[in-house]
Amino acid sequence: MIMITQSGRLHLLRFFCVLFVIVSLATPCFAEETMAIIVNRGNPISGTSEELNHLVARIFLKQQKDWPSDISCRTYDREQDSLEHQQFVEHKLKMSEGRLLAHWGKMKQLSGETPPRVIRSSSILLRFIAKHNGGIGIVKQEEVRKLPSSIKVLFTF
Amino acid sequence: MPQIERYFMNRVVWCVGQPREIQWTQSVLLSVLIMAWSLFLGFPSVGWTAESGTGFAEIEAQLESMQQSIESMRLRVDGLEHHNQDGAMKGAEDQFSKERYEELSERLDAQEGLSQELDEKVGSRAIVHAFEAMQLDFGGFLHSAFTHIHGDQGSASSFDRLTFEILLKAQFSRRFSAFFAQAFIRESNSRFTDTYQRTSPGFGFSGAGGVKTPLVIAWANYRHRDELNIQVGRYITPFGIINIEHFPAILLDTEQPQFLRPFSGDTIFPNFITGAQAHGKFFFNDDTLQYNVYTGVFTGSTPEQFYSGVRTAYTVGAIGTTFGLNVGTGKRSLTTTAPDTTIVAKNATFYMYGVDVLIDKGPILWKTELFMTDEDKGAGGNRLGFYTQPAYRVSDRWIVFYRYDFLDDGKLQIVPPGGGPRRHTPGASTEHVLGLNFLPVPNVRLRATATWKEFASGRLGAPNADAQIFQLSGTFSF
Numbered sequence: 001m002i003m004i005t006q007s008g009r010l011h012l013l014r015f016f017c018v019l020f021v022i023v024s025l026a027t028p029c030f031a032e033e034t035m036a037i038i039v040n041r042g043n044p045i046s047g048t049s050e051e052l053n054h055l056v057a058r059i060f061l062k063q064q065k066d067w068p069s070d071i072s073c074r075t076y077d078r079e080q081d082s083l084e085h086q087q088f089v090e091h092k093l094k095m096s097e098g099r100l101l102a103h104w105g106k107m108k109q110l111s112g113e114t115p116p117r118v119i120r121s122s123s124i125l126l127r128f129i130a131k132h133n134g135g136i137g138i139v140k141q142e143e144v145r146k147l148p149s150s151i152k153v154l155f156t157f
Numbered sequence: 158m159p160q161i162e163r164y165f166m167n168r169v170v171w172c173v174g175q176p177r178e179i180q181w182t183q184s185v186l187l188s189v190l191i192m193a194w195s196l197f198l199g200f201p202s203v204g205w206t207a208e209s210g211t212g213f214a215e216i217e218a219q220l221e222s223m224q225q226s227i228e229s230m231r232l233r234v235d236g237l238e239h240h241n242q243d244g245a246m247k248g249a250e251d252q253f254s255k256e257r258y259e260e261l262s263e264r265l266d267a268q269e270g271l272s273q274e275l276d277e278k279v280g281s282r283a284i285v286h287a288f289e290a291m292q293l294d295f296g297g298f299l300h301s302a303f304t305h306i307h308g309d310q311g312s313a314s315s316f317d318r319l320t321f322e323i324l325l326k327a328q329f330s331r332r333f334s335a336f337f338a339q340a341f342i343r344e345s346n347s348r349f350t351d352t353y354q355r356t357s358p359g360f361g362f363s364g365a366g367g368v369k370t371p372l373v374i375a376w377a378n379y380r381h382r383d384e385l386n387i388q389v390g391r392y393i394t395p396f397g398i399i400n401i402e403h404f405p406a407i408l409l410d411t412e413q414p415q416f417l418r419p420f421s422g423d424t425i426f427p428n429f430i431t432g433a434q435a436h437g438k439f440f441f442n443d444d445t446l447q448y449n450v451y452t453g454v455f456t457g458s459t460p461e462q463f464y465s466g467v468r469t470a471y472t473v474g475a476i477g478t479t480f481g482l483n484v485g486t487g488k489r490s491l492t493t494t495a496p497d498t499t500i501v502a503k504n505a506t507f508y509m510y511g512v513d514v515l516i517d518k519g520p521i522l523w524k525t526e527l528f529m530t531d532e533d534k535g536a537g538g539n540r541l542g543f544y545t546q547p548a549y550r551v552s553d554r555w556i557v558f559y560r561y562d563f564l565d566d567g568k569l570q571i572v573p574p575g576g577g578p579r580r581h582t583p584g585a586s587t588e589h590v591l592g593l594n595f596l597p598v599p600n601v602r603l604r605a606t607a608t609w610k611e612f613a614s615g616r617l618g619a620p621n622a623d624a625q626i627f628q629l630s631g632t633f634s635f
Contacts, residue, residue: 054443054474064440066383072331098553101599102407105634109404112326112336114294121267123260146260 034141035087037154038126042133044069045154052155057093059136061103062113067134075116076125076137084138091157126151292328297321298634300405306347306358308624315360318411318630319343322373322404332381335390338374343367346419347626354583355612355622363419371421373429384437391431395449395468396483397513397526400428406634409522409548409556410592410606415564416528416542424566425528425542426485426509427455427464443474455487459504462488466509477518483511483528505533522548522556530567538567546590556594563587585613602632 037056039045045067047055058064059073066072078084080097089095095103107113119125122139123146129135130150144153287293302318322340329335345360345367363369376390393403405411412418416425432453439446452465466485472478486508511528525545532539541564548558565585592606608626612619 051442054440058440063438063445064383065380070382096553098596098599099550102553105599106402106407108294108296108324109298109406109634110402112294112296112324112334114326119267120270121264123264124267 032087033083034156035084036139036141036144036156038129038137038139038144038147038151039154040129040133040135041150041152043067043071043135049155053092056136056154060088060093060116062107062116071134073136074128074132074134076119076128076135077116078125078138079118079120084140087157088138122146287327290327290329292326294326295324296635297323298404298406298632300411300630300632302411302628302630304347304360304626304628306624306626308349308358309356309622310351311357313347313358313360315345315347317345317347317360320405333377333379335377336374337372340369340371340373342369342371344369349583349624353612353619353622355619355624358624382437384439386436387433388436389433391429392434392451392453394427394430394453394464394466395434395436395451396426396466396485396509397481397511397528398515398524399526403428405630405632406602409546409558409594409604410560410590411604411630411632412590412606412608412628414526414542414544414546414560414562415586415588416526416540416544421457423455423457423489424564425511425530425540426466427457427487430455430464432463445472445474446470447472462504464488470513477516479513479515479517481511481513481515483509483513485509507532520550522550522558524548532567538565540567541565553599554596556596558590558592558594560588560590560592562590583612584619587611587613600634602634604628604630604632606630 037052045052045055055064055068059067060075060077062073062075064073078088080086086097089097089100093100104113104115119128119137122143125137125139126146126148129137130148136154141156147153285293298321300318300320300322301316303314304317305314306312320340320342322338325337325339327335343366345362348359348361349355349357350359351357372391374391374393376388376392379387381387393401395401399408399413400417402408413420417428418424421428430451430453432451434449434451434453436449436451437447447470449466449468451467452463454460454462455464464485464487466483468481468483470479470481473480486506489505489507508531509528510531511526513524513526515525516523523546526543528542530540543564544560544562546558546560546562548556550556563585566582587610589609590606591608592604595603597603606626606628608628610624610626612622612624614621
C-alpha cells in the first residue's frame with residue numbers, strides 16, 4: 001500500500017497547481033467581438049431570438065431559400081479568415097470550418113448549390129443589402145452606426 | 158493725463174495688441190483692479206473734486222474712451238469665440254473626412270483585391286456566358302479505385318473504377334432552375350465466376366470495354382416556395398439516405414450498401430427514375446419536415462412500367478437526428494425467377510417499404526436503413542436489405558467508419574436463355590466493412606476499406622463462402 005506523507009501531499013498539490021496554470025496559459029485565446037446580423041429594412045422579418053437564430057442558420061446554409069414573407073434570400077458571407085465569418089460559423093452555425101466545407105460539397109453534388117457570395121468590404125456589403133430586400137450579412141457591432149436607413153440590425157451575437 | 162490713467166490706457170492698448178484672449182482677460186482684470194484700488198485710496202487726480210473745473214469732463218472723456226476700448230475688446234473677444242467655434246466645426250469636419258477617407262480606402266482596397274483576383278482567374282481568356290440564365294455553376298469530380306479480392310478459390314485485382322462526372326446548374330429565374338450530371342465511366346464490376354457466384358473472384362467489363370456515358374441526372378425544378386417544388390426529368394429516386402447522397406465525393410465508401418448495387422440497378426427499388434416529383438420542406442424552429450412524392454419509369458424496365466413512391470423525413474435539430482419513412486410500388490421485368498417457377502416474370506408488381514435513421518451530431522455520423530419488398534409470386538421471394546454504418550469524425554480530415562450490411566436478394570434463380578440447369582444468384586450475404594477516410598483538402602477524399610464478405614448457403618446446393626475485399630479509392634471534386 002502506498003502511503004503519502006504530509007510533505008508529499010503538499011508537493012503533489014503544488015505540482016497540480018503548476019500544471020493547472022500551465023494548461024490555462026496554453027489554452028488558446030481568441031479575440032471576440034460583438035457581431036450584428038443585418039438585413040434590408042424592407043424585410044418584415046420578426047420573431048424570438050431563438051427563431052431568428054435558426055432561421056438565419058438555415059438561410060445561410062441555403063436549406064431555406066425564401067424569407068417567411070416570400071422574399072427570396074440573398075445571403076452574403078465574409079472572407080473565411082475574417083472575424084465576422086469565424087464567429088458566425090462557430091456561434092451561430094455551431095460548425096467547424098471543415099464541416100461547413102463538407103456541407104457545401106454535399107449541396108454542390110446534390111443540387112448544384114454554391115456557398116454564399118463572399119464580400120470583403122463592409123461598405124460594399126451594405127450597398128448590396130440596401131439594394132436587395134432579401135439581403136442578409138454580417139458586420140461588426142462597431143460598424144452598425146454607419147448603417148444607412150435602408151438597413152436594420154436583425155440581432156447581435 | 159494722470160499717471161494712473163495713462164497706465165490703464167497703456168494696459169488697454171497693450172492688451173488690444175495681444176493676439177491671445179488669455180492676455181486680454183488678464184490685462185482687463187488687472188487694469189480694472191488697479192483703477193478701483195486707486196479710486197479707493199483717493200488719488201486726487203482721479204477722484205472728483207470741486208477744485209477741478211475740467212475734471213468732470215476729463216473723466217467723462219476717459220470713461221468714453223474706456224467704453225470704446227471695452228467695446229473694442231468685446232468685439233475682439235466675440236471674434237475669438239467665433240474663431241473657436243469655427244475651429245470646433247473644422248475639427249468635426251476633419252473627423253468626418255477622416256472616416257470618409259478610411260471608408261473609401263477600404264472600398265478601394267476591396268475593389269482592387271477583387272480586380273486582382275478576377276484578373277488572376279480570367280486574365281486574357283474568354284469569359285463563358287450562358288445563353289439564357291441568371292447564373293450558371295459548373296463543377297464535377299474524378300473518381301478512381303483499386304480493388305483486390307481474395308476468395309476461397311483464388312484472388313483478383315484491378316483498377317476497377319474510373320469515373321469523370323460533370324455537374325452543371327443553371328438558374329433561369331428566381332423560381333426555375335435545372336441541374337445536370339453527365340458521367341463518363343470506364344469500369345469493371347467485381348464478380349465471382351463459379352456456378353454459385355461466391356468462390357472464384359474476378360472482374361468483368363460492363364458495357365463495351367467497360368465504357369459508359371450515362372446522363373445520370375437531368376432535371377428542371379420549379380420552386381413555388383420552399384414548401385412546394387415540382388421537378389421533372391431524370392433524378393435520383395428519393396428513398397433512404399445513401400441513395401439520395403449517391404455521389405462518391407460525399408460517400409465514406411464508394412461501394413454502396415448491397416441493396417443499392419449494382420449502380421443504376423433496382424435490387425430493392427430503382428436508383429434513378431425519369432419522371433416527375435413534388436418535394437418540399439416545412440420548418441418548425443430547429444426541426445424540419447421534408448417530403449417527396451414521385452413517379453416515373455426506370456431505364457432498366459420497359460417504358461410502360463411505372464415506379465411511384467413517397468418519402469417523408471423529420472429532422473429533430475436538437476439531437477441532429479432524421480427519421481425517414483419510405484413506401485413505393487412498381488413493376489419489374491426480370492431475368493431471374495423464383496425457385497420452382499417455370500416462367501420468368503415480365504411484368505411483376507412489387508411493393509417497397511423502408512425506414513431510415515440518420516444521426517449527424519458533433520463527431521458522430523450514423524446511417525441506418527432497412528428496406529424490404531413484397532414481390533409477386535412470379536417475381537421471386539421478397540427481398541430484404543439492412544445496413545447500419547456508424548462513423549466517427551476524428552477531425553475535419555480523418556473519419557473512421559464501420560458498416561454491417563445484409564442483403565437477402567430473394568434467393569432467385571437464373572434461367573439460362575439457352576436452356577440447361579438453373580443457377581443460383583449470389584443469395585443472402587453479409588458484409589463487415591471497416592474504413593478510413595482522409596481529406597487532405599476539403600475537395601479531395603482518399604479512402605481505404607477492408608470488407609469481409611460472407612455468402613450464406615442457398616438453394617440448389619450453394620455452399621457457404623467467404624471473401625475479403627480491400628479497396629483504395631480517391632475522389633477529386635471541383
